[in-house]
Amino acid sequence: MTNVEYINPRSGGRWSTDAPIWRAPDDGGHVNLTPGKGLTRNEIAPSEIGLWRYRKSIRIPSADTSTLGEGWTPLVRSDWDGVSILMKCEHMMPSGSFKDRGTVVLFNYLKQCGTTEILEDSSGNAGASYATYAAALGLDCRIMVPASAPAGKKTQIAAMGARIEAIAGSREDVAAAALKAAETTFYASHNWQPFFIEGTKTLAFEIWEQLGFSVPDNIVVPLGYGSNVIGLHVGFLELQAAGEIDSLPRIFGAQAANCAALYAALKAGGTAADFPISATLADGIASEKPVRIAEVMAATRQTGGTIVVADEDEIAMAFRRLADAGFFVEPTSATAGAVLSRLIGARIVGREETTVLVLTGHGLKAVANIARMSEG
Secondary structure (H helix, E strand, C coil): CCCCEEECCCCCCEEECCCCCCCCCCCCCCCEECCCCCCCHHHCCCCCCHHHHHHHHCCCCCCCCCCCCCCCCCEEEEEECCEEEEEEEHHHCCCCECHHHHHHHHHHHHHHCCCCEEEEECCCHHHHHHHHHHHHHCCEEEEEEECCCCHHHHHHHHHCCCEEEEECCCHHHHHHHHHHHCCCCEECCCCCCCHHHHHHCHHHHHHHHHCCCCCCCEEEEECCCCHHHHHHHHHHHHHHHCCCCCCCCEEEEEEECCCCHHHHHHHCCCCCCCCCCCCCCCHHHCCCCCCCHHHHHHHHHHHCCEEEEECHHHHHHHHHHHHHCCCCECHHHHHHHHHHHHHHHCCCCCCCCCEEEEECEEHHHHHHHHHHHHHC
C-alpha cells in the first residue's frame, strides 16, 4: 500500500503497512495511520453493502473484502428534554455494537496481509465483535476477558467459536495478560491497531450522507478508550480535506463519573492523571488506562466539544427514558443520554441545533445490569 503508512505520533517515525504492527518499533508506544485524502460524494458506491459504500476511503490492500452487512445503521428522529435530536442506532450492527465498523476493516486488512491467528483483550463488546468476524473470515481468535465481564457477552464470544480466557482482576489486569501473550500471537487489539479507527471513521461519513451531505452541530457519544470519538474526528477531517465540508461538528465524549480516565486527563491538561475508580453500570466504557489520550483530547478540543461525566443515577434514568422511547440499549449508551441532558441543561447544546446521540451497544449485551436497575 503506497497511500498509507503507520506513523509514530511522538517521534514521527514511519513504517510500511504491508505487514501489520500494533506498536511503534522505536519506542513501543501506539501508532496511527498517516492522514487520508478524504472522500467526495462522487466516490460513494451506493450499490455497496453498508460501510463499504465508502470503500474509496478505506485504505486496505484489496477490494476483495468480506462483510456481514455492517454499517448504514438508522438515524432516527426522537426527542430529548424537549429538544428534537437524531439517534444513530449503532447497536443494530451484526454483533450488537458499533465495534463492528472497526473490526470488519481491521480483519479484512489482517487477512489480506496473511495473518491467520489473532489475540484480543476486551471487556465484552469488542470481544463479541472479534469472535463474530473471526468466524466470518475464518481467523483463529483468542480473546481474554475480565472474569467479571457480563455473562451474555462471554456467552456470545464462546458461541461464535473464539477461544475465551477469563482473567481475574481488573480490566487492566486483562490488558497486562494480553501483552504477555502477545509475545507469541499477533495482538490485534482494537485499542492499539489503528486500522480499527480506519473502520470507525466511516461513522462520520454515514452521518454526513444521511443528513443530506451536511454536518450536525453536535455529536454526543459514549467514551471509553476513544475509538468512536477519534474515528468521528478523523472522518470529518477527511471530509474537510476533500472539500466536502467547511466546519467540524462539536464532539462530546460521555464518561461514567465512577471510571472516567479521559475526563481526569482533560482536567489535568491533557495527560494521564490519577482518578478514583468504582463500579459502574456503564462497564463498556470503564477504561482505566486509555492508549490514545492525545488523540481524544484533539478530537474534542479541535471541534469545540469536550468530555462530560454522568453519575450512576443519571445513567439509570437515561436508560429508562431511552427504553420508554423504544431504544433498548446498554447502560453504556445511556451514559451519552445522561450527558446530553447536562449539555442541554447548561445551554451548551441548543434547541435549534442539529444534534446526534450515538447509541453504541444493544441492551441484550447487559441484561444483568439492566435487571439490577429494574430491581432497584
